[in-house]
Amino acid sequence: MKITFWHDGDRSVGLAGDQAEVALDMEGLDPADEAAMVADAKRLLGAAFHELWDTGAVHAMTEVEIEQADRISAG
Structure with a gap:
């Protein structure tokens, strides 16, 4: 699974x-463990990228979340 982090x-x-x-x-993880790992990665890595980039809000989305957002915006 890929998570994209970015700031505007x-x-x-x-x-x-x-953007990074x-x-x-995630191989072998059950859905609950996968969801927990993704949430932790977004929180921890988001904080790390915030420090590296020395910027305000850092956004994070998984590939699936990006695809869903693209479908919604495509209408």
């Missing part, structure tokens, strides 16, 4: 956004 930057001051993908090996 601040164009008003010339700060571009950043992290792959997690």
Whole structure:
């Protein structure tokens, strides 16, 4: 499973956004353990990217969440 982390930057001051993908090996995990690992990864890695990028809000979505959002926005 891949989780994408990003921040939008601040164009008003010339700060571009950043993006990173992290792959997690979920093989053999049951759905409850997988959900817990994804939630922990979003929280912990989101905080790490916040520090690395020295920026405001860091967003995180799994591949599945991105696909769902794309389908909704496509209408």
